[in-house]
Amino acid sequence: MTALNRVPSLMARAGTASALTLAAVGGSIVVPGLAPDASAATLATKALKVAAAKKGAPYRWGATGPRSFDCSGLTLYSFKKAGKILPRTAAAQYNKTHHISASRRRAGDLVFFHYGSYVYHVGIYAGHGRIWHAPRTGDVVRLQKIWTRSVWYGRVN
Template sequence: MSHPKHKLDRPRSTGRRALAGTAAAAGLAVAAAPALSVPAQAATKHHHAVSNAKVVKVARNQKGTPYGYGGNGPHRFDCSGLVQYVAKKAGRHLPRTSSAQYGAVKHVGRKQARAGDLVFFKSDGDVYHVGIKTGPDRMIDASRPGTDVSTHPIWHKQVGFGRL
């Protein structure tokens, strides 16, 4: 047996206007619902709050791990694999390569850079290496075959800095 269709049987949107219209049809007053606000940083995937102290701590825990081309841990790292691994442990997703990582972080100037920020090495505008700043003019990275993850001076002047 078929039932007659009523106004309330029709599919309708769940927006405020539809709800107010339905309530008005029933003779009820509806107060406007407050709009939900999302903090600007929460809506932006590039600028999640990450503890720089945690980044440095996780990075230092990788010291002594051998360099391995294409290595993304935990037993071997290349430069961007180390940064990706550390960022993930600190609660932030980063892409795999140093140039993609450069595009995924908030850029900061040398004077604003602090321990836990990323250090990007450039040549002719191309990013070719990345490490993690640990202090004034110091960084930790997986630099090249035959070496281990270690801390050393930032050896190049053409660097950019990025904040997770």
């Protein structure tokens, strides 16, 4: 029996209390099949939940929350609450992310809208071709289907 095959039985013998104690003190548990960048997934999930909780907040150019937002203000605020500081603008955020293909995107990744090489908008990917974003003046933070193919994806690490 390999070490990886023993992990589930060791976890079963250790019990839930031991796993909870380990989690409470900030430890980590190695689980077979878990992505090596699980902490990035946790960060992205937290940021996505923060953005979704801002549903209905009004758009205001230059606003970074907590009551109103512009597009990059919403992503900055969401990731800050999740524990990661991002630059202020959509273009600067794009430059600070790990660029990924559409086929590798997952919930919590940033979606950058561009015209040529100019990045003009950003949102947080929610899955199923939708994003949470602060669209424009007169609108509110909302979930919306991605309306163009002119997007790039970035993962915050």
